[in-house]
Amino acid sequence: MDRARCAAWDATDPLGRARDAVLLPDGVIYLDGNSLGPLHATVAARLRQVIEVEWGQGLITSWNPSTRGPGWVGLPARVAAKLAPWVGADADEIAVADSTSVDLFKALAAARQLRPGRGVLLTDDANFPTDRYVAEGLADLIGDLEVRVVPTDEVASHLDDQVAVLTLTHVDYRTGARNDAAALTRAAHDVGAVTVWDLSHSTGALAVDLHAWDADLAVGCTYKYLDGGPGAPAFLYLARRWHEVASTPLRGWFGHDRPFAFDPTYVPATGAARFLGGTPPVLSLSALDAALDLRAGISPLDAEAKARTLTSLFIDLVDATLGGQVEVVTPREPAARGAQVSLRHPQAAAVMSALISRGVIGDHRPPDLLRFGFSPLIVRAVDVHDAVEVIADVLATDAWDTPEHRAPRTVT
Ligand SMILES: *Cc1c(COP(=O)(O)O)cnc(C)c1O
Numbered sequence: 568m569d570r571a572r573c574a575a576w577d578a579t580d581p582l583g584r585a586r587d588a589v590l591l592p593d594g595v596i597y598l599d600g601n602s603l604g605p606l607h608a609t610v611a612a613r614l615r616q617v618i619e620v621e622w623g624q625g626l627i628t629s630w631n632p633s634t635r636g637p638g639w640v641g642l643p644a645r646v647a648a649k650l651a652p653w654v655g656a657d658a659d660e661i662a663v664a665d666s667t668s669v670d671l672f673k674a675l676a677a678a679r680q681l682r683p684g685r686g687v688l689l690t691d692d693a694n695f696p697t698d699r700y701v702a703e704g705l706a707d708l709i710g711d712l713e714v715r716v717v718p719t720d721e722v723a724s725h726l727d728d729q730v731a732v733l734t735l736t737h738v739d740y741r742t743g744a745r746n747d748a749a750a751l752t753r754a755a756h757d758v759g760a761v762t763v764w765d766l767s768h769s770t771g772a773l774a775v776d777l778h779a780w781d782a783d784l785a786v787g788c789t790y791k792y793l794d795g796g797p798g799a800p801a802f803l804y805l806a807r808r809w810h811e812v813a814s815t816p817l818r819g820w821f822g823h824d825r826p827f828a829f830d831p832t833y834v835p836a837t838g839a840a841r842f843l844g845g846t847p848p849v850l851s852l853s854a855l856d857a858a859l860d861l862r863a864g865i866s867p868l869d870a871e872a873k874a875r876t877l878t879s880l881f882i883d884l885v886d887a888t889l890g891g892q893v894e895v896v897t898p899r900e901p902a903a904r905g906a907q908v909s910l911r912h913p914q915a916a917a918v919m920s921a922l923i924s925r926g927v928i929g930d931h932r933p934p935d936l937l938r939f940g941f942s943p944l945i946v947r948a949v950d951v952h953d954a955v956e957v958i959a960d961v962l963a964t965d966a967w968d969t970p971e972h973r974a975p976r977t978v979t
Contacts, residue, residue, distance in 0.1 A: 568880060573948035582873050585861050585944040596950045596957075598929045601768060601907045601940025604794030604858070613857035617850060629849075642856065643821070643847050644840065647802070649859040653793070653867055654766060654785065655776030656804050659838035662822075663789075663855070664847065667767055667801040668697045669817070670786040671734075673842055674803055675705050677813045678732040678761045678784050679712060685731035688712055689760070691719040693739050698765055702734065719746070723754050730760040737775065738768035738905030741932050743878075743897040745769070745905050749780045756781065767791060770802075772874050772906035772943055774867040777804055784809070792906065792942050795855035800848055805839040819844035861944065873943035874906035877951055881908050881939065884955040892962050896936065910937045914967055918958075921967035927957045 568576070577583055588608040591597055597605055621629045621637045632638040648658035664670065675688065688702055699716065706712040717725045719739075726733065733755040738745050752762045764785040769775050771792030777785055785804035789795035805813055814835065820826045821843040824834040835841035882895055885908075893910040912918050912935060919931040929939040941951070961967055 568883075568948065568952065570949060570952050573880070573952045576876075577947045577949055580873065580947070582865060582869060582944055583947070585865070586947060588861070589945050594926045596927045596954045597945065598927065598939040598941065598950070598954060600794070600942030600945050601772070601791050601905075601938070602930055603790055603797060604771075604792060604942060605945055606796070607794060607858060607861055609861060610794070610796065610854050610857040614850065614854055617853040621853075622849075639847070639849050642849060642852050643843055646852055646856050646859065647839070649856065649862075650770075650789070650793075650802055653770055653775065653859075653862070654787065654802075654804060655774075655778045655780075655867075657807065659810075659840070660777075660804055660807055662803045662805070662839040662842035663800050663852065664803070664821075664843045665801060666798070667765070667786055667788045668701055669844075670801045670803040670842070671698060671701045671763070671765065672705060673815045673817055674763045674784040674786050674805075675702060675732060675734060676709075676816045677805070677809075677842075678734075678763050679705070679709070680814060681761050681783075681809065681812065682731035682759070685729055685760070686711060686713055687729045688714050688732045688734065689722065689725055689730045690714065690716055690734050691722050692716050693719045693741065693744075694734075694736050695740050695765065695767070698734065698736060719744075722751065726754050726758045726760060728758055730755070730758060732763055733760050734763040734765070736765040736768065738773070738907075740768050741936055741938075742909050743768075743904045743907040743938075745773075745898070745903055748782070752780045752782055768905050768907070771862075772870060772941075774871040777806070782806060784813075789855050789858075792940075793855065794858040794861070794942075794944070796851055796858070799851050799855045799858075803839060803842045805842065807838075810838045813841075815842050817844050821845060821847065865944070870943040871906075874941055875901045877941035877943065877946055877948065878904060878906060878908050880948060880951050881941065881955065884952065885910065885958075888955055888959045889962060893937070906943065907938060907940045909939070911935050912937055912962075914973075917967040917969075917972040918961060920972040921961045921969075922957060924972070925957050925961065925966075927954045 647661040761783040766787030770787040790799040822841045
């Protein structure tokens with residue numbers, strides 16, 4: 568597609584209206600929404616309201632679930648209800664709290680307890696580092712669990728009756744390759760294991776459908792494609808069939824059935840809400856709440872369809888213009904990838920530094936990957952077109968080959 572056709576496509580894009588309110592610096596093409604979603608004007612306005620009015624004026628009364636005040640006490644549940652459709656879940660199957668790392672700890676511990684007597688937690692060697700750290704920390708703590716790490720394409724063949732838990736990330740953070748979550752969940756269930764999916768790189772960009780997958784537990788990030796803001800609280804999914812039996816090792820009072828009864832005895836809240844820990848982070852939850860409001864009326868299927876269009880366009884333009892200077896490592900079959908495309912180049916760090924200095928913001932993962940995220944609510948077809956032109960120019964002119972761009976970068 569040439570630029571005019573890209574612009575024509577954007578003009579008819581039903582998701583385009585969300586893009587209009589993104590607050591990006593002038594001249595920036597932001598292709599890193601898979602790492603940190605950008606700020607939307609309505610989110611900034613909501614934060615100002617929460618700080619100056621709800622906190623500044625309302626003070627302690629803002630916690631109260633009254634009809635007049637903001638009712639911060641109910642905020643985690645309200646956010647869970649808005650997030651649930653984005654992962655194919657019901658509202659009471661979602662707890663919004665803590666970081667993905669902490670939620671994963673809770674989910675793995677709960678999953679392991681559902682399968683006592685089995686000694687293996689299975690994961691793959693492509694998993695995000697924090698996921699492995701958390702699994703190994705849990706195994707050290709409880710003592711009778713081996714974390715078995717295998718190549719991604721060997722996961723299915725390592726499923727046996729010793730596996731208590733299979734935990735994988737839906738979309739690989741490096742390559743953008745997508746696991747067949749429904750098939751792997753079925754294979755895990757066939758040997759009696761339970762699954763914990765990490766949806767960090769798919770929520771908000773793909774039509775994740777936990778019910779259709781028959782998933783058990785899942786966790787995910789909200790500051791990536793959901794644009795919830797830096798450090799926004801993560802979420803934990805607990806399938807309804809486990810609501811009566813799953814328990815969390817981190818029993819906070821907000822996960823109690825009646826937090827304000829100040830009961831000396833712990834009684835878990837019904838459903839996923841038992842995975843809430845302590846006092847919710849109202850500022851960041853409010854930002855996430857406002858970010859989710861931008862998605863009202865948008866279907867996850869439409870988001871995935873747009874992600875597919877943008878990633879396909881990018882790959883086509885890369886093939887047409889960069890001819891052999893980079894390798895597309897992301898699967899070319901759209902159903903086998905997420906909303907990102909990674910390109911291999913031996914000087915990836917320097918190339919990305921040069922791109923950022925020219926306003927094309929993606930990121931770099933060692934040793935040799937350039938990562939570009941195509942967040943469906945914030946990226947337009949013209950952005951894809953223009954970004955490839957800049958990449959082509961940076962490569963054609965060796966603009967990356969300067970001391971400034973070759974110096975080690977410390978951030979992202
Ligand atoms: C981004 C990401 C995380 C982030 O975890 P935090 O606790 O929020 O730092 C975890 N897992 C995966 C797969 C991710 O992509």
